[in-house]
Amino acid sequence: MSRVSIQAEDFDIAAELAALEACGGGGVASFTGIVRGGEGLTALELHHYPAMTMAQVGRIVEDAMARWPLLGVRVIHRYGRLAPGERIVFVGTASRHRTAALESCAFLIDWLKSHAPFWKKEHFSDGSARWVEARVEDDAKARGWLE
Amino acid sequence: MAALTILYFAWVREAIGRDEEKVERPETGTSIAELIAKLATRGDGYAQALGDPEKLRAALDQKFVPLDTIIGEAKELAIFPPVTGG
Numbered sequence: 001m002s003r004v005s006i007q008a009e010d011f012d013i014a015a016e017l018a019a020l021e022a023c024g025g026g027g028v029a030s031f032t033g034i035v036r037g038g039e040g041l042t043a044l045e046l047h048h049y050p051a052m053t054m055a056q057v058g059r060i061v062e063d064a065m066a067r068w069p070l071l072g073v074r075v076i077h078r079y080g081r082l083a084p085g086e087r088i089v090f091v092g093t094a095s096r097h098r099t100a101a102l103e104s105c106a107f108l109i110d111w112l113k114s115h116a117p118f119w120k121k122e123h124f125s126d127g128s129a130r131w132v133e134a135r136v137e138d139d140a141k142a143r144g145w146l147e
Numbered sequence: 148m149a150a151l152t153i154l155y156f157a158w159v160r161e162a163i164g165r166d167e168e169k170v171e172r173p174e175t176g177t178s179i180a181e182l183i184a185k186l187a188t189r190g191d192g193y194a195q196a197l198g199d200p201e202k203l204r205a206a207l208d209q210k211f212v213p214l215d216t217i218i219g220e221a222k223e224l225a226i227f228p229p230v231t232g233g
Contacts, residue, residue, distance in 0.1 A: 047157055049225060052209040113232035117206070119157035120231045131158045134229035 001094075002065060002073040004057045006048065008080040016074050016092055023072035023094040029101035030092040031109045037084030040125040046079040046088070049117040053077070060111050064093070067107075068100040075108065077116065151218065153186075155196070156227035159203070162196035173218055179205045180214040183226065197226070204229050 001023055005011075013032060020028045035044045061073050072094035082088055091108045095101040120132040150169040160166050173182050180200055187197040197203065205214055207221040218224060 047160075049154070049156055049206070049209075049227070051223075052206060052225070055209055115230065116232050117156075117227070117230050118232055119228065121157070131228065132231045134231050 001071065002061050004054065004061060004075045006050065006053050006057070006077050006079065008078060010078070010087060011076050011090060013087070013090065016076070016090060020072045020074060020092045020094040025071040025094040025096045025101070027096070027098040027101045028072075028092060028094045029098070029105040030090065031105055032087055033089035033109070035082045035084045035086050035088055041084055041122055042125050043123040044082045044084075044088070045121040045123065045129075046082065047119045047121070048077075048079050052117045057112070057116060060108065060115075064104045064108055068093075068095060068104040070095050070100060070104055073104070073108070075112070077112065077118070079118070149222070151221070152223045154223065154225040156225065158228060159196045159226055163192045175219075176217060178215050178217050179207070179212070179224065179226075182218060182224070183214065202228060 001019075017028060017030060020030070057075055057077070061075060064070065064073060070093055072092070074090065074092040076090040078088050089109070089112060091105050091112065093101045093105045093108070095104070121129055122132060123129045149172065151172050152167060152169050154167045155163050155165065183197050183200055183203065187194050200214055203214065204227055205212055205216070206225040207216060207218065208223050
């Protein structure tokens, strides 16, 4: 079972985890990304390149399934305007054993954080806004997995 | 030959003021960097968005490619800043 959704709406983590638990493995690992607040941040605006996002995320999920013995993979990424505290991304993996589930989950989120064609704009309470710049360390981390 | 569709994202889109446009297909052998340099001469928004290619990344037909890639027969070119993920 593998499913990818790129959507504006929020998602139900309990339902997603239950679906992964029903894959028949011995372990489920997951990561949920939340919009981090602070410094007067009022909203995060996410843009993406729809035609490319689905193809790219689909490919990396296939990579993960070839690399680890996985029974289930679920990726959800939101776009649009999100407030601090809102869920932004979910990665869940199911496998017979914990190592494969944990490692593949980390691999997928590192890749999403650095290579998925998303751009973020931060909006602040004083009315200002700025585009987030790419983080060098995210790029290095994702490359590490591919070496 | 069919026109080339160019998509812009993030601050490149904001500076240029449009999210997509069709342009005449560049001469055979033209690279993305060469097309970007040509577009940058179009005026204010273009110069601001495309004046510093070091800050730009590109995709041809939905695949990331280096800026020195030849455009060739590709249908869709996307120009954007480095992605900032989820």
